[in-house]
Amino acid sequence: MTKSSFTQAIRSWMDVFMHRSMRGWGLFAKSTGLSMPQFSILMQLHHKGSCGVSDISERFDISNAAASQLVDKLVQNRFIKREEDPHDRRAKLLNLTDKGRTLIQQGIEDRYRWMDELAGRLTSEERAQVSEALNLMTRAAKELEAEPEQQLNKVLQGSTLNS
Amino acid sequence: MTKSSFTQAIRSWMDVFMHRSMRGWGLFAKSTGLSMPQFSILMQLHHKGSCGVSDISERFDISNAAASQLVDKLVQNRFIKREEDPHDRRAKLLNLTDKGRTLIQQGIEDRYRWMDELAGRLTSEERAQVSEALNLMTRAAKELEAEPEQQLNKVLQGSTLNS
DNA sequence: CTTTTTAGTTAAGTATACTTAACCATAAAT
DNA sequence: ATTTATGGTTAAGTATACTTAACTAAAAAG
Numbered sequence: 049m050t051k052s053s054f055t056q057a058i059r060s061w062m063d064v065f066m067h068r069s070m071r072g073w074g075l076f077a078k079s080t081g082l083s084m085p086q087f088s089i090l091m092q093l094h095h096k097g098s099c100g101v102s103d104i105s106e107r108f109d110i111s112n113a114a115a116s117q118l119v120d121k122l123v124q125n126r127f128i129k130r131e132e133d134p135h136d137r138r139a140k141l142l143n144l145t146d147k148g149r150t151l152i153q154q155g156i157e158d159r160y161r162w163m164d165e166l167a168g169r170l171t172s173e174e175r176a177q178v179s180e181a182l183n184l185m186t187r188a189a190k191e192l193e194a195e196p197e198q199q200l201n202k203v204l205q206g207s208t209l210n211s
Numbered sequence: 212m213t214k215s216s217f218t219q220a221i222r223s224w225m226d227v228f229m230h231r232s233m234r235g236w237g238l239f240a241k242s243t244g245l246s247m248p249q250f251s252i253l254m255q256l257h258h259k260g261s262c263g264v265s266d267i268s269e270r271f272d273i274s275n276a277a278a279s280q281l282v283d284k285l286v287q288n289r290f291i292k293r294e295e296d297p298h299d300r301r302a303k304l305l306n307l308t309d310k311g312r313t314l315i316q317q318g319i320e321d322r323y324r325w326m327d328e329l330a331g332r333l334t335s336e337e338r339a340q341v342s343e344a345l346n347l348m349t350r351a352a353k354e355l356e357a358e359p360e361q362q363l364n365k366v367l368q369g370s371t372l373n374s
Numbered sequence: 375c376t377t378t379t380t381a382g383t384t385a386a387g388t389a390t391a392c393t394t395a396a397c398c399a400t401a402a403a404t
Numbered sequence: 405a406t407t408t409a410t411g412g413t414t415a416a417g418t419a420t421a422c423t424t425a426a427c428t429a430a431a432a433a434g
Contacts, residue, residue, distance in 0.1 A: 057342040057349070058326050059319075064352045066232050066322065067258045069225075071270075073233065074251065078272055083420065084247060088237065095230045101382060107234075109241055114422050116383055121420095138381040138430045156222075159229065162355075163221050169351040179220040181344030186220070188332040189227045192325075246390065264412060277392050279413055284390090301400045301411040 069159060076155045082127075086118055090127055093144050094152045100139050127151065232322060239318045245290075249281055253290055256307050257315045263302045290314065 077087035085108070092107055093099065105115035119142060122128045127148035133139040144152070167175060240250035248271070255270055256262065268278035282305060285291045290311035296302035307315070330338055 182224040
């Protein structure tokens with residue numbers, strides 16, 4: 049397998065998948081009545097679990113004040129709960145409420161549904177093949193994710209713009 | 212291959228990939244100085260090619276006025292060009308300029324870079340396997356995309372919320 | 375103990391996205 | 405030819421996200 053044919057396969061897939069999932073999330077967020085920034089915070093909490101306000105501001109590259117305000121709206125609407133960290137009384141522990149968790153889960157289910165439709169177009173053998181491949185990718189992705197955050201950020205933000 | 216193990220594989224992958232790519236796009240859009248809505252319009256044009264203002268408003272579920280205003284900002288900043296449709300003098304044809312195309316391409320390259328890092332963690336055999344699998348998925352996705360828009364929207368927006 | 379740093383909030387102001395309503399020009403329908 | 409529908413813009417106003425600056429409280433450092 050040449051590098052370039054692998055690269056090509058991955059790029060075609062990303063083009064289709066990224067566009068689709070971005071659009072889907074956007075419309076879903078809109079249907080919930082939440083703004084995209086607010087929705088993204090819920091997603092973040094779903095994915096990474098409990099964190100503080102400043103984790104949010106770092107994650108989305110906004111000021112602490114902005115994060116605090118967004119969080120406050122979500123707290124007021126009972127999507128997340130904000131508790132004092134017992135180990136550091138300055139800090140807050142943010143977590144999804146059941147309401148918030150349910151909402152995100154709903155969005156994820158909707159996204160899955162598209163994939164299920166895709167799956168319906170594959171034979172059983174093809175599904176097995178795809179399944180194995182995705183497991184490989186997921187494993188690699190999680191390994192990568194476990195690495196130093198700084199390096200990840202560089203990749204995410206696009207080093208070519210910052211260099 | 213059972214349905215559920217396939218489903219599990221696809222869901223794990225989606226969780227990792229969607230979160231990563233959404234975050235990546237968000238930060239990239241921010242680094243360009245464009246707002247997310249404006250950026251999304253560029254993405255849309257990149258993916259679907261030439262379209263009119265009302266296509267934008269439908270696509271993002273915003274008013275015609277809102278779409279027109281967003282488009283105007285992008286035109287003023289030379290990211291897209293707005294020309295009269297020769298076949299219908301009411302309509303406009305929107306297209307990316309070179310500047311716009313370059314910008315989006317840059318973002319896509321940055322996203323690819325993450326995948327290339329993933330690829331670096333796979334053996335050559337694994338890459339081949341992944342490559343084939345992704346081609347299967349891409350093909351299926353494109354078939355699905357070619358189908359009636361209404362049905363797609365239903366899936367995208369999440370039928371459970373609207374039912 | 376005092377000083378400094380860290381985590382978070384609040385207030386005031388700006389920017390952007392979005393809405394509705396009124397509008398123009400063209401195309402399609404009658 | 406007149407009417408109606410379509411594609412798009414403009415204007416005015418509202419909502420949200422975001423900023424900086426000033427602040428509180430607690431932790432860490434000296």
